[in-house]
Amino acid sequence: MNQEVLALVEKGEMLPLMEEFYTIQGEGFHKGTAAYFVRIGGCDVGCHWCDVKESWNAKLHPPTEISKIVENAKKYSDTIVVTGGEPLTWDMTALTSQLKAVGLQVHIETSGAYKLTGVWDWICLSPKKMKLPTQEVYDKADELKMIIYNRDDFRFAEEQAAKVNKNCILYLQPEWSKRDKVVPEIVDYVMANPKWKVSLQTHKYLNIP
Numbered sequence: 001m002n003q004e005v006l007a008l009v010e011k012g013e014m015l016p017l018m019e020e021f022y023t024i025q026g027e028g029f030h031k032g033t034a035a036y037f038v039r040i041g042g043c044d045v046g047c048h049w050c051d052v053k054e055s056w057n058a059k060l061h062p063p064t065e066i067s068k069i070v071e072n073a074k075k076y077s078d079t080i081v082v083t084g085g086e087p088l089t090w091d092m093t094a095l096t097s098q099l100k101a102v103g104l105q106v107h108i109e110t111s112g113a114y115k116l117t118g119v120w121d122w123i124c125l126s127p128k129k130m131k132l133p134t135q136e137v138y139d140k141a142d143e144l145k146m147i148i149y150n151r152d153d154f155r156f157a158e159e160q161a162a163k164v165n166k167n168c169i170l171y172l173q174p175e176w177s178k179r180d181k182v183v184p185e186i187v188d189y190v191m192a193n194p195k196w197k198v199s200l201q202t203h204k205y206l207n208i209p
């Protein structure tokens, strides 16, 4: 990558774009709602069960001008979900201000591991044990989406729920490969602890992206 492009990526004026697709938000509070997804490459959090490991290496994804991403996105939907990879690896200020400037609703899917940048209409925070979220994202998260892979993840979920703001909606989502084992445990847990709701990756059941 040449120095000029590197400098633009550094400033968040270009971003490594992995893929973009118009689909139905499968998870969490907005599940069932059409949205345009923008998947930015680059993540070094390292979840062993991550379902988009191809996103991790930013160098594999072409640096793309923000204006191109915005021009394209606005053709499809009035709601844009920025995901990754870990979008907060990068400065989201330019992308979100341009998306807002053309009147779009802007949502993020994040682990919260890096500084919260950008202006967001909806923040889905999904904390990971290896790199915990920053205080600012606990304070601003609209939903907390904890992935349940094993029993210890219920303990971790409670620990994280104690850190978010009081309006944050709490979800437990089964890790996909363990769903047969953990779904019954999540169901029992939510009935015993009704501050939590269940979130499923409904797009995977619908066979859509």
Ligand SMILES: C[S@@+](CC[C@H](N)C(=O)[O-])C[C@H]1O[C@@H](n2cnc3c(N)ncnc32)[C@H](O)[C@@H]1O
Pocket: 043, 049, 050, 051, 052, 083, 084, 085, 086, 087, 109, 110, 111, 112, 125, 126, 145, 147, 173, 174, 175, 176, 177, 201
């Ligand atoms: C691929 S991540 C990208 C955004 C960000 N890096 C994060 O982890 O929030 C998008 C969402 O998918 C969840 N996720 C990833 N792999 C999963 C899996 N195998 N089963 C269930 N949820 C998964 C993440 O926890 C996150 O909520």
Ligand SMILES: Nc1nc2[nH]cc(C(=O)O)c2c(=O)[nH]1
Pocket: 023, 024, 025, 026, 027, 083, 084, 109, 203, 208, 209
């Ligand atoms: N349909 C659909 N909904 C999603 N919600 C969060 C996703 C993500 O990977 O961030 C995702 C995704 O990849 N597809």
Ligand code: SF4
Pocket: 043, 044, 045, 046, 047, 050, 051, 052, 053, 055, 084, 085, 086, 111, 128
């Ligand atoms: S933080 Fe998100 S993108 Fe990164 S490894 Fe974990 S689930 Fe995958």
Ligand SMILES: [Mg+2]
Pocket: 051
């Ligand atoms: Mg996904």
